[in-house]
Amino acid sequence: MAKLKYKELKNLTPDDLKNKLSELKKELMKDNAQIARGTTPKSAGKIRTAKKDIARISTVLREKELQEPKQLTK
Numbered sequence: 001m002a003k004l005k006y007k008e009l010k011n012l013t014p015d016d017l018k019n020k021l022s023e024l025k026k027e028l029m030k031d032n033a034q035i036a037r038g039t040t041p042k043s044a045g046k047i048r049t050a051k052k053d054i055a056r057i058s059t060v061l062r063e064k065e066l067q068e069p070k071q072l073t074k
Contacts, residue, residue, distance in 0.1 A: 004053045009060045017064075021057045024050050 009017065028050045031041050041047065 003049055004056055006056060006060070009056060010063075012060075014061060014064055017057050017061050021054060021061070024054050024057070028054070 004020075012020075028047065031047050031050070034041055035047075
């Protein structure tokens, strides 16, 4: 999976972000299980990229969550 860009993530809806987040978490679990069994993953940097993408999505979700009350007051 390619690196997700912050600008692209900001334009997605919260539901789409949550779906992507769950997909990434499942993928990360598979890769971690593969390493625990002793097999080598296909791409060495895949786990690191997945963790960073999960953090980016979580950040965007939190930002959207904090912006909602401000939009209601305006």
